Each structure stands twice: as structure tokens, then as C-alpha cells.
Amino acid sequence: MRRSPKDTAESFRKISRRGLLLAGTQLAFGGVLAMRMRHLQVDQADEFRLLAEENRVNIRLIPPARGRIFDRNGKPLAENEPSYRITMVREDAGDVDAVIARLSTLVELDEDDLNRALTEMKRSAPFLPVTVADRVTWDEISRVAVNAPALPGVTPEVGLSRVYPRKEDFAHVVGYVGPVSDRDLARYDEPEPLLRIPRFQIGKVGVEAKMEDALRGRAGAKQVEVNAVGRVMRELSRREGEAGADLQLTLDADLQAYVQARLGEESASAVVLDLENGDIKAIASAPTYDPNLFVRGISVADYSLLRDNDHRPLASKTVQDAYPPGSTFKMVTALAALDAGLIAPDDTVYCPGHLEVSGRKFHCWKRAGHGHMTLEQALRESCDVYFYDLALKVGIDKIHEISDRLGLGVAHDVPMSAVSAGINPSRDWKMRERGSEWLIGDTVNTSIGQGYVLTSPLQLAVMTARIATGKVVTPRLIKSIDGVETPHGVGAPLGFNENHMRQIRRGMYAVSNNRRGTAYRSRIIADDFRMAGKTGTSQVRNITEAERRRGVTRNEDLPWNRRDHALFVNFAPFDKPRYAVSVVVEHGGGGSTAAAPIARDVTLQALYGGDPPLDAYPVADRPRIEALQDRLRREREERDANGQSRA
Known part of the structure; x- marks a missing residue:
């Protein structure tokens, strides 16, 4: 059937409209696509160039x-x-x-x-x-x-x-x-x-x-x-x-090497403070180890040898460990009594060998007693009963205050690992840490550096420096950073009565220079370098009454780890203090026999800036000192040679 011209014209019009609509849609899509391409290629060109560069270039x-x-x-x-x-x-x-x-x-x-x-x-x-x-x-x-x-x-x-x-x-x-x-x-x-x-x-x-x-x-x-x-x-x-x-x-490498060699294989530590600026000139723990072993990863065998050594070579004993200070604490007790106005230097206390407090006997190290003691005599001969008596008069609150002012119980700001604050005990401390009231017996024990009180060798050196100078001496280890000097560590006066400080210093002088002093055998003979010091022996075991009746077992008859710690602190020269020194020998027995000789040798080495002349030592010591100096000199030279060959 043939379509009429009218129908044909209508179909043509519909097709034309659809074609135009489709063409328009295509044109619009093309325009949007062109605009998008322009946006991407022109407007965002830098961003995509950066992304492409990041895929090609790594930082x-x-x-x-x-x-x-x-x-x-x-x-x-x-x-x-x-x-x-x-x-x-x-x-x-x-x-x-x-x-x-x-x-x-x-x-x-x-x-x-x-x-x-x-x-x-x-x-x-x-x-x-x-x-x-x-x-x-x-x-x-x-x-x-x-x-x-x-x-x-x-x-x-x-x-x-x-x-x-x-x-x-x-x-x-x-x-x-x-x-x-x-x-x-x-x-x-x-x-x-x-x-x-x-x-x-x-x-x-x-x-x-x-x-x-x-x-x-x-x-x-x-x-x-x-x-x-x-x-x-x-x-x-x-x-x-x-x-x-x-x-x-602030350390002096030569002095540090000497101190390390002098401590040898003892489980010991020593600190030397410069009193002019608070600089730590030497700070050594023994035994020690070679840090080069750790740089690339230490072997299991080498680490086991260090870890299992009962002398603990990995421990930084000078700042990390805290010990009962023993009789080196007696200056704190004495200064507390003087500062409180409770005693005069010439007041005496009778020592029969013990003091009974609340039904308990507190013994002096000298079983027969010392008799009548003044402050200077009590420091010189380290009479325990004298300081027990002072403790009963002054009380723990004042002792705690003076201890704090002298730098004990403080974690001093030195960039070393695990710096200990020790313990400066007080009523609040015991209630907080032990959950019990402070007892009078605690005060008596504290007066001679036993009981709860614990101090590090660095703190003992700071205490001695403050007694020697009467100033707030703060230890400094970093001398400069990229050539910029750090603030020195000597501050304002402590505020103590200078007459009281002189009494304490005179007692310490007698310890080292009076024939009855506990450290007389370790004295310095050179007049310009005379030192003042204090011995200390701190118990690490309890001595029973039964043992006291039959006779206290000598340290040398005990296993090593049951022996007393040996301590000594000193400053020199006495008339114009330059250095303060502290030495702790773990389980060394007695401060006068184990720690004082080391401290004396270290002090002389610091004062002379090298090996001192033999005439600085007592005559009886000179052959031993000469042999010791020769041995230590050879050891230092050998270490220096090994270090240079490695470098």
C-alpha cells in the first residue's frame, strides 16, 4: 500500500527532529568532553605533572x-x-x-x-x-x-x-x-x-x-x-x-683513665668534682666493659659474661646505685644539731660502747666505747654513740631538712642513665612508702647513715662539695654543645652559719691528719694539699645479739657479698678546697682500709694533674705507691696504644 504524500512529509519531519535531537546531544556531549579535556590538560596540568613526577621520582x-x-x-x-x-x-x-x-x-x-x-x-x-x-x-x-x-x-x-x-x-x-x-x-x-x-x-x-x-x-x-x-x-x-x-x-680523659685503672676489678665507684664550677672531672664505675661490643650487636656469649658477673659491670654505680652512706652521713647529723642550736662544739657525750633507746641497745663500732667525746673527736674517731645522742636531741625533721640542703635524696640533672634519687627518709616518706609511723629507733639509725637512708656516690660527692664550699654546688657533665658553654654548677651560699661549717671541716681534717683519725694512714703529706675526709662503713647484714656476745664475725671471714660496703668522702686542699671526691667499694669491708686509700690517690692525681711525687705520701706507703704508679702507668699506656691502633 502506497503512503500518501502527507504521511511521507510527517515521517520526514519526525526523522528530522530526532536527528536534530541526537545531533544536539552529541554536540553537547562533545562540548562537555572538550571542556573536561581542557580542564584536565590546561587547568590541572601542573597537578598531574606533579603526580607523574612523583611516580617517576622518589625522595x-x-x-x-x-x-x-x-x-x-x-x-x-x-x-x-x-x-x-x-x-x-x-x-x-x-x-x-x-x-x-x-x-x-x-x-x-x-x-x-x-x-x-x-x-x-x-x-x-x-x-x-x-x-x-x-x-x-x-x-x-x-x-x-x-x-x-x-x-x-x-x-x-x-x-x-x-x-x-x-x-x-x-x-x-x-x-x-x-x-x-x-x-x-x-x-x-x-x-x-x-x-x-x-x-x-x-x-x-x-x-x-x-x-x-x-x-x-x-x-x-x-x-x-x-x-x-x-x-x-x-x-x-x-x-x-x-x-x-x-x-x-667536663671529664678529664687522663684522670678518668687513672681512676678507672685505680679501681681495677673491684666492684667500686668514684666521683671527682671541681669545686670552682661544679664540673665532674671523673666519674667511674668498676668493673667496666667495652661499649664497641654493643654498636653492631653484642654476641650472646659476650653479653652473658657481662650479665652474669656478680660485680655487675653493666651497672653505672656512680648514679644508678644507692647505698647506706654509713658514717659519711655523720656530718649531716652534726650540722643539723649545730644549725638548730642544740649543741656547742665543746659539749661532750659519754660513749660506753652503746646507747639504749626504747629498750633496744644501739651499739658503737668500738665495743669498749670511746669515753667522753666532743664533736671534733666524734667525727675524728667516728663514734656512733655521740651521733645517736645528737639524733635524739635534733629529731628526724631537722636531719631531713639538712640532708636535702646538702644534695641528698635528689636525682641530680646529669645526662646519664637511671640516675637515682636515693632516699632521704622522713615521717611522710615512711607513711607513704611503708604505711607506718616513724619511730625513734629510725631516727637513731639514720643518724649514722643506716636504716632507710640511701645515697649514690654522686650525691656523696655533692654533699662533700657543699660542706667544703658552703655553696650550692651542682654537678655539671656537659661543658659545651657545639662550642656554646653551658652554665656552670656553683650557685649561691647555702645559708649555714660559717662557724658551724668550720667545726664540721675541722672534724673532717682530724679524720685524715690526726693520729687517732680513722683515715690517718691514708693522709696526704704535702702541706699545700692536705685533705679533710670522712670514712664510712655500711652494714649489709643484721648482726644479732648472739653474734655480738661471741664476737662479731670479721668481714674477711664472710662471703664477699655479705661484707660491709666501704665508703670515703673528702675535699682538698683543706685551706682552699679545689676538689671533692667520693669512693664506694662494694663489700670492701672498711672505709679506712678499702675506700680511703683509693680516694687519697685519686685526689692527689687530680691536684697534680698527673702522677704526684712520692713525697706527697707517707714514708711507709712510698714503695707500694711507686710500684702501683708503675703498674697503672703501663696499663694506661697499653690502653692508649690499643685505642690509637683501633682508631
Whole structure:
């Protein structure tokens, strides 16, 4: 059936409208597409160019050089040395086992390090380098470089590693560094990206840890071009990091070495304070260890030897440990009574060998007693009963106050690990910590440095420095940071009556220079350098009445760890104090026999700035001192030679 012209015209009109609508739609879509393309290619061109660049260019951190540590005279205590290592890229090596076999003929590979490297290769991307051998020699690096064609994927590299040229002498002060651990990262809310660099090292203990932020420095950065799978193709640019700050300590390396050698293998510690500025000139714990062992990870065998040693070489005894101060505390009790106006220097107390308080006998170290004692005599001969009597008069509140003013019970602000505050006991302290009331017997015990009172060797040195000067002497360990001097540690007067201070000092002088003094055998003969001191012996076991009746067992007849601690504190010269010294010998027996001779020798070494002349010592001691000086001199020279050869 033929369509009419009218129907044909109507169909044509409909088709034309649909065509126009479709064409319009296509035109609109094309316009939107064109506008979008313009937006992407013109308006957002910089953004997409940056995204493309980020896919092609990576930013990688460059570890900064760690700040160095020096003694007060510029001698290096911690520095950085070139460290050669050998890395391997798994995908470039191909047959890893075969390459390692060839490499082992050129370089001695540690089995533990090698196993650790193989494990790391399996976990890492195949194109990332993994350290196979660390701290290799230059000769080994040379052999690897010469045989490079036979060692695909193997690359010799050079970096910086921490080294401690003085080894054992500064282990407890400077500390050591080690690789960042998960425990280290957990200490930060947002760990710095630098800490996530493989094998990056940070301070673990000592100054290295406490001054980490200053020593670490700031990371540099390099731009590298990578391909689609992230493999480095080339380096585009580099910005070196900012090295960490150099630190200068107040310590004198030579004096520190002498003190360390003089302590020997005793479980002991010693502190030397400069009274002019509060500088710590030496602070040594014995026995000690080589911190270089920890830098790359100490072996289980080496660590076990240190951990299981009953003399605790890993402990920083000068600040970390706290001991009953024994009779070195008697100056505190005496000053408390003088300051309260309860005694005069010539007042006497009768010592029959004990004092009965609340039905309990408190014994003097001298069983037969000392008879009538003045303050100076009581300090000179260390009469316990005299100070028991003072304690009953003055009470714990005043003793606690004076102890605090002299620097006891305070965690002094020095950048060393685990600085102890010790215990300066009081009524509130006992109720808070022990849940019981303070008793009169507690005061009596405290008066002679027993009972609850605990002090560190550093605190004892500070106490002695404040008695010697009458000023607030605060210990300083950091002398300067990047050449900028830190504030010194001598402050305002303590506010004590100077006549009272002179009475205490005279008593300490008699300890070392009067024939009846407990440290007379360890006196200094040189008139210009006479010292004032105080012996101390602190019990570590309870002595029963039954043992007292049959005779107290001598220290030398007891097991080592049951013997009394030996202590001695002193300052010199007496007329113009320059140094304060404290010495603690764990389980040494008696302060006069074990600690005083060490303190005297250390004091003379500090005063003379080297080995003192023999005529500074008592005549009877000179042959022994000469032999000792020769031995210690040889030991120091040997250590210095070993340190220089290592450096």
C-alpha cells in the first residue's frame, strides 16, 4: 500500500527532529568532553605533572653524621669512622647461593650475619640492597671490587659507624649506640622517618641516649629516578644532612683513665668534682666493659659474661646505685644539731660502747666505747654513740631538712642513665612508702647513715662539695654543645652559719691528719694539699645479739657479698678546697682500709694533674705507691696504644 504524500512529509519531519535531537546531544556531549579535556590538560596540568613526577621520582633520606663527643681537653671519646660493608641485590645476583659461595672465598662471612641477611632478602623486595657483611676491611673491599664481574648483584659500600677509642674508660658515662628497635620506636608518638632507615643507630644508654636529639642531627635527602616497579635508575639531586652537635664533656680523659685503672676489678665507684664550677672531672664505675661490643650487636656469649658477673659491670654505680652512706652521713647529723642550736662544739657525750633507746641497745663500732667525746673527736674517731645522742636531741625533721640542703635524696640533672634519687627518709616518706609511723629507733639509725637512708656516690660527692664550699654546688657533665658553654654548677651560699661549717671541716681534717683519725694512714703529706675526709662503713647484714656476745664475725671471714660496703668522702686542699671526691667499694669491708686509700690517690692525681711525687705520701706507703704508679702507668699506656691502633 502506497503512503500518501502527507504521511511521507510527517515521517520526514519526525526523522528530522530526532536527528536534530541526537545531533544536539552529541554536540553537547562533545562540548562537555572538550571542556573536561581542557580542564584536565590546561587547568590541572601542573597537578598531574606533579603526580607523574612523583611516580617517576622518589625522595630518599640520607642519614646525617652523628655528633662527636670529646673530653674537656678535646680528646675524642666517641667519633665516627668509615665503615665498609658489602650489600647484595637479590634480583641482580640471580643464583644467590652461588654468588655467596664465591663471595665467601674473598671475604670472611659471619654465619649469624649471613643467615640474618638471607632472611632479610626473602622479606624484602628483590631489587632492594641487603647488607651481607658489615665492618669489613679495606683489603676485603678491594678484593670484592676487583672480582666484581664474577659477583653479580654485589656492591661494596662505605658509611659511618660509631667507635669509642677510649673503650672501657667511659662506657658508663658516654654509653653506646645501637640499631633502632621496636621498643625505641614505641617511645615516640610519631617516630621521625629517619628512625625507620634500616640499621640506623641511636643512643641506647648514657650521654648517647640522653643527648640523642642533639647528637642525631637532621637527615638529608636525595631525589632518585625509579622505573615502574620502583627500581632506582639514577640519582637526580642530593641535599646533604645536617650533622649532629658536637659535645664537650667536663671529664678529664687522663684522670678518668687513672681512676678507672685505680679501681681495677673491684666492684667500686668514684666521683671527682671541681669545686670552682661544679664540673665532674671523673666519674667511674668498676668493673667496666667495652661499649664497641654493643654498636653492631653484642654476641650472646659476650653479653652473658657481662650479665652474669656478680660485680655487675653493666651497672653505672656512680648514679644508678644507692647505698647506706654509713658514717659519711655523720656530718649531716652534726650540722643539723649545730644549725638548730642544740649543741656547742665543746659539749661532750659519754660513749660506753652503746646507747639504749626504747629498750633496744644501739651499739658503737668500738665495743669498749670511746669515753667522753666532743664533736671534733666524734667525727675524728667516728663514734656512733655521740651521733645517736645528737639524733635524739635534733629529731628526724631537722636531719631531713639538712640532708636535702646538702644534695641528698635528689636525682641530680646529669645526662646519664637511671640516675637515682636515693632516699632521704622522713615521717611522710615512711607513711607513704611503708604505711607506718616513724619511730625513734629510725631516727637513731639514720643518724649514722643506716636504716632507710640511701645515697649514690654522686650525691656523696655533692654533699662533700657543699660542706667544703658552703655553696650550692651542682654537678655539671656537659661543658659545651657545639662550642656554646653551658652554665656552670656553683650557685649561691647555702645559708649555714660559717662557724658551724668550720667545726664540721675541722672534724673532717682530724679524720685524715690526726693520729687517732680513722683515715690517718691514708693522709696526704704535702702541706699545700692536705685533705679533710670522712670514712664510712655500711652494714649489709643484721648482726644479732648472739653474734655480738661471741664476737662479731670479721668481714674477711664472710662471703664477699655479705661484707660491709666501704665508703670515703673528702675535699682538698683543706685551706682552699679545689676538689671533692667520693669512693664506694662494694663489700670492701672498711672505709679506712678499702675506700680511703683509693680516694687519697685519686685526689692527689687530680691536684697534680698527673702522677704526684712520692713525697706527697707517707714514708711507709712510698714503695707500694711507686710500684702501683708503675703498674697503672703501663696499663694506661697499653690502653692508649690499643685505642690509637683501633682508631
